[in-house]
Amino acid sequence: MNHREEVTCKILTEKVKKGVSWQQVADLIGKSKEWTTAGCLGQMTFTSEQAEKIGELFDLDENDVAWLQVVPYKGSLPESVPTDPLIYRFYELVNVYGTTIKSLIHEEFGDGIMSAIDFSMDIQRENNPAGDRVNIVLSGKFLPYKSY
Amino acid sequence: MNHREEVTCKILTEKVKKGVSWQQVADLIGKSKEWTTAGCLGQMTFTSEQAEKIGELFDLDENDVAWLQVVPYKGSLPESVPTDPLIYRFYELVNVYGTTIKSLIHEEFGDGIMSAIDFSMDIQRENNPAGDRVNIVLSGKFLPYKSY
Amino acid sequence: MNHREEVTCKILTEKVKKGVSWQQVADLIGKSKEWTTAGCLGQMTFTSEQAEKIGELFDLDENDVAWLQVVPYKGSLPESVPTDPLIYRFYELVNVYGTTIKSLIHEEFGDGIMSAIDFSMDIQRENNPAGDRVNIVLSGKFLPYKSY
Amino acid sequence: MNHREEVTCKILTEKVKKGVSWQQVADLIGKSKEWTTAGCLGQMTFTSEQAEKIGELFDLDENDVAWLQVVPYKGSLPESVPTDPLIYRFYELVNVYGTTIKSLIHEEFGDGIMSAIDFSMDIQRENNPAGDRVNIVLSGKFLPYKSY
Amino acid sequence: MNHREEVTCKILTEKVKKGVSWQQVADLIGKSKEWTTAGCLGQMTFTSEQAEKIGELFDLDENDVAWLQVVPYKGSLPESVPTDPLIYRFYELVNVYGTTIKSLIHEEFGDGIMSAIDFSMDIQRENNPAGDRVNIVLSGKFLPYKSY
Amino acid sequence: MNHREEVTCKILTEKVKKGVSWQQVADLIGKSKEWTTAGCLGQMTFTSEQAEKIGELFDLDENDVAWLQVVPYKGSLPESVPTDPLIYRFYELVNVYGTTIKSLIHEEFGDGIMSAIDFSMDIQRENNPAGDRVNIVLSGKFLPYKSY
Amino acid sequence: MNHREEVTCKILTEKVKKGVSWQQVADLIGKSKEWTTAGCLGQMTFTSEQAEKIGELFDLDENDVAWLQVVPYKGSLPESVPTDPLIYRFYELVNVYGTTIKSLIHEEFGDGIMSAIDFSMDIQRENNPAGDRVNIVLSGKFLPYKSY
Amino acid sequence: MNHREEVTCKILTEKVKKGVSWQQVADLIGKSKEWTTAGCLGQMTFTSEQAEKIGELFDLDENDVAWLQVVPYKGSLPESVPTDPLIYRFYELVNVYGTTIKSLIHEEFGDGIMSAIDFSMDIQRENNPAGDRVNIVLSGKFLPYKSY
Amino acid sequence: MNHREEVTCKILTEKVKKGVSWQQVADLIGKSKEWTTAGCLGQMTFTSEQAEKIGELFDLDENDVAWLQVVPYKGSLPESVPTDPLIYRFYELVNVYGTTIKSLIHEEFGDGIMSAIDFSMDIQRENNPAGDRVNIVLSGKFLPYKSY
Amino acid sequence: MNHREEVTCKILTEKVKKGVSWQQVADLIGKSKEWTTAGCLGQMTFTSEQAEKIGELFDLDENDVAWLQVVPYKGSLPESVPTDPLIYRFYELVNVYGTTIKSLIHEEFGDGIMSAIDFSMDIQRENNPAGDRVNIVLSGKFLPYKSY
Structure with a gap:
């Protein structure tokens, strides 16, 4: 698991713990729920300002916040034909x-x-x-x- | 190639020859262009009335018209990850x-x-x-x- | 392994230790043995009430109980053609x-x-x-x- | 395409032409519609009496009727993960x-x-x-x- | 790695350490060397009596012994075309x-x-x-x- | 389909027509039924004498008989995990x-x-x-x- | 093989027969050799004027010339990892x-x-x-x- | 993950932390940004002098520096058809x-x-x-x- | 099957008919048996002189002889893991x-x-x-x- | 990773640290460099004497030395078509x-x-x-x- 994938895992765990919705995260950074969710799931790149806010919301450390600003290796599915x-x-x-x-x-x-x-x-x-x-x-x- | 796939091929060849658009085929049978195209490309099932009209337009024989009314084995792509x-x-x-x-x-x-x-x-x-x-x-x- | 898969592992380990049957788990939450088993194996989503009972039975922590209520990424087999x-x-x-x-x-x-x-x-x-x-x-x- | 697959194709084409249902074929040979259909689609082996009747119904030649009595190489799907x-x-x-x-x-x-x-x-x-x-x-x- | 696979690993490591042969394990539980080996390699299910004896031989803990009695997810090869x-x-x-x-x-x-x-x-x-x-x-x- | 595969097809068709058993073919050339069948199914190489006899039995032409004596590209299954x-x-x-x-x-x-x-x-x-x-x-x- | 692939085959055969180079085809239609070759190999779409000229050069019939103007299903390789x-x-x-x-x-x-x-x-x-x-x-x- | 892949991970993490660009790494060792990046991503082999400088820049230990000088198993993508x-x-x-x-x-x-x-x-x-x-x-x- | 593959088939059929060895073909064109065989099996490119001689030996027509001089799409095996x-x-x-x-x-x-x-x-x-x-x-x- | 693979990793790490060549390992056990390397990379089985010497050279523990004498599951590449x-x-x-x-x-x-x-x-x-x-x-x- 690369560093960005670990950040995705942390966000998901914290989101379950805190009970926030994706719409709330989107409102926090002033973007659509679709783009924001894709970003939190490791597919988009945040600006430093967005990353800071997300980091605060989900208790991420400084390093994690830096990774949210690095362009990720995209592709969110574990198989070429999805089973879900x-x-x-x-x-x-x-x-x-x-x-x-x-x-x-x-x-x-x-x-x-x-x-x-x-x-x-x-x-x-x-x-x-x-x-x-x-x-x-x-x-x-x-x-x-x-x-x- | 099964019989329905052969009908799809015939339709495509006739469509190029005659220069009809999918919208025109759709208007002919009174359905949307999306559903009509999917049907002509072998993914949907036509009623006998629809099949007759399509058969006439594309010079299909009686047998082909019958096949347009049989539920096809669906899936229009030759690979699981499409190259197009x-x-x-x-x-x-x-x-x-x-x-x-x-x-x-x-x-x-x-x-x-x-x-x-x-x-x-x-x-x-x-x-x-x-x-x-x-x-x-x-x-x-x-x-x-x-x-x- | 994502968080829900870890919960599945915990349940399986506890089930072996405690010797409970799936039917007993199903009776506990008042659902069929088929749906209950699928849920415990990470394929279905429990209500908070169901999750609490399952958590208690299998000594799960609060976080695990929360994950039982999150819709999982479904698909229970490790290969596209199963070897078992x-x-x-x-x-x-x-x-x-x-x-x-x-x-x-x-x-x-x-x-x-x-x-x-x-x-x-x-x-x-x-x-x-x-x-x-x-x-x-x-x-x-x-x-x-x-x-x- | 092997010989048995050609027989399957012939049966399907004749079935569309003649408009017979699988239930009617099943009744003809006195078996369930499930087993009869599987046989006609190349997955089961007919007795000579059954094969004769099916051959008559679908205008098969003597050779085709012989192939219906040979155990087929089973498996009816063109891909390991079916697209239909x-x-x-x-x-x-x-x-x-x-x-x-x-x-x-x-x-x-x-x-x-x-x-x-x-x-x-x-x-x-x-x-x-x-x-x-x-x-x-x-x-x-x-x-x-x-x-x- | 699931729990049963871990038990297989432990058995293999202990077997190398102790220098026992599969025939000796088989004799211990009174079964053929073929079935016994398959069981120890995670493909068969032991009775509690057999599991106890194997657990003793290979220093397994109580939990491991319980897993030997659970029907495993079978298939012993890491690829569909084996490289060995x-x-x-x-x-x-x-x-x-x-x-x-x-x-x-x-x-x-x-x-x-x-x-x-x-x-x-x-x-x-x-x-x-x-x-x-x-x-x-x-x-x-x-x-x-x-x-x- | 290469030439040897065509010979295999011819043999299978003739075998059905004539109703000979593999044991009979084996007896004809004085070999085991296992090796003879594998050879007729395109996996083994016949001597000229064996090929002549098989050619005569199955009405093969001179060219086909020559191909029975050429070492074939072996592998008799259409998929790496067989569906039959x-x-x-x-x-x-x-x-x-x-x-x-x-x-x-x-x-x-x-x-x-x-x-x-x-x-x-x-x-x-x-x-x-x-x-x-x-x-x-x-x-x-x-x-x-x-x-x- | 679909109709456009047949046109590609015809072009290749005629090109070998006539000994023309891709540069010459490109000069004929006033485009780069790279784009022209890709088009002739079934990956790009020609205008009617370009298609007419190519059709004349390679003795294509009217139907083939029509297909050169239809957007093709792209992808020129027979495997996902090319062997050439x-x-x-x-x-x-x-x-x-x-x-x-x-x-x-x-x-x-x-x-x-x-x-x-x-x-x-x-x-x-x-x-x-x-x-x-x-x-x-x-x-x-x-x-x-x-x-x- | 083999040792060289661990070194790649360390480099990536340190690069994000320190905010250095690949051009800066390239200037440090006097090579092009393309070759230098490929080397840092585990695809090329460094001389001891280059490895020392890179190790110093990214706080690698002596062992990591040795691995940068060993020819790696090349190939940087996790799938044969890349998802990114x-x-x-x-x-x-x-x-x-x-x-x-x-x-x-x-x-x-x-x-x-x-x-x-x-x-x-x-x-x-x-x-x-x-x-x-x-x-x-x-x-x-x-x-x-x-x-x- | 592309044109060059058809030439390969013709050569193989003629070779069986005529009973020539690869060494004899190699001697005819003055090259090693390894390179000559690879060329005849569709993996190498012949000069016009070599192609003429091979064409004469195997009764190829003028078109086939031209294809022997065109660089082929290489790769001689039908699967990525060979079954032979x-x-x-x-x-x-x-x-x-x-x-x-x-x-x-x-x-x-x-x-x-x-x-x-x-x-x-x-x-x-x-x-x-x-x-x-x-x-x-x-x-x-x-x-x-x-x-x- | 199974136990033998861990031993391979240890050997590789120690080899880089110590700067020994495969030829030197081969000389140590009196075998060819090809066979010795294959053995150290987990593909061959050593005698106890050979394993002892290799264990001493690479600081392996007693358990590792035992594993070098167990026949490994062979195959050294992570994919069926190698990327290196x-x-x-x-x-x-x-x-x-x-x-x-x-x-x-x-x-x-x-x-x-x-x-x-x-x-x-x-x-x-x-x-x-x-x-x-x-x-x-x-x-x-x-x-x-x-x-x-």
């Missing part, structure tokens, strides 16, 4: 709808990709009498392949 | 944000999953002076794990 | 009978899946002169794919 | 509940396995106001490990 | 002769398997002027697939 | 008993292997009131590692 | 220098990636008395991760 | 452009490879009004296959 | 002796590799009363890693 | 030349293998004005497959 049912459903969507998404984006935009870097995500509950729904909006800049 | 850059970006999002999505949904809804079956998807272009964006809305029913 | 003979037989059933189950469910219900979330399982011994049998009843809600 | 959502749910059950099933069977029977050979399966629809359910009963002889 | 040359030769035999064994057993017995549970193994040295030979007798009950 | 239940049981035996076999051979012979080349195999039915058994005798020369 | 020695060396560079490149780019630019889409490549021979060298310049836009 | 988005882009380039690079180098140089050993790399920022770019120059000696 | 016993033994040697070879070459030469490109191989029979031996001499230029 | 460039080159040779070696040995000896057990290896430096070379002689007994 919730996460697997998203893998399944990529598998079942992958060629559909590709075909529709190319038809609209031409050759290129939807960026996963210039990207944001928003997760909301939709109340619904037939059972509440999870709504997730993915927004990524289209990046065209150009000839050269 | 556009599709890979979605795999990467699952990898980088998977634990984030899991954590936020559980915090909001408790233990359970977002259904990939009672599910719909909408892909739109967002005009943006800093570069147009792809916006994808995923909507799935929340299914709770219950104790028994 | 008892568990492998179930993998084999999926492999040998997978397309059969798929074909029969689709013929009866149309396109869709049997839910693994809105699901329950019951394991019973059937006394039989030709050798006792294991009877397992799987019951899952049918979830239809719908067009949109 | 319906079949994957069963893989997921093995993954999430595998250690639970193991633990409960051992507690009841001691060391051994549930046979996947001396085995039968029954798939039924359960009408249910909250949504119909798929009920699957797995019944396998318990085979004990003995010391020697 | 001696063990690989057996994997190679399965690979080279697998379809041969299958074909001959089916020709003699019909569809079914040779049980790996109702099974025993005997390993003997055969003195031979051209170089001594290892003779291994595998004996497993034939289990027929039956139609239902 | 009969063959898997042998894989399982290697997995469960692998370290046991290794340990016992080393204790008897020192460091080295049991040859899979200077090797023979004999498969027999053992009549048994509790259910007939498959008995397989593996005999391989012990090859010692020597220091140099 | 020339291509493997680049895989090795990613493996040996991957964390170095990551660390240096992050130190210079902060968190983000070098785009593989807004990207160009230039391959040149450098004459060198100690042995000529291959010089490859990779140029990709830096895309920063931003918080949101 | 920055590093994956390079893997993607090998995948998308691999056959292109191969084809162009062979056309220019004949059969052979670009060395990954007699190799150097230079990473630079290119200021660009449309967004700064990462420019990477790879330079490797061409090594021809010769007949013999 | 003869080839596996070499894989095993790499596995068992890999770190030994690495350690001894580094001790003698410092950091670097033995080239697999500037390389030759010689296979000879050594007559030996205890059983003839295969002697293989591998000779590769040492290529040092240099700092830069 | 020096070791990979040997894997590449097996991949590129595997079928060549197979074909030439079979042509000379008939069906069989080159033993990796009755085997020795010799690694030498060849001084060469065009760059020194690594020469490796592999010598293994030919073991014929025989019919039975």
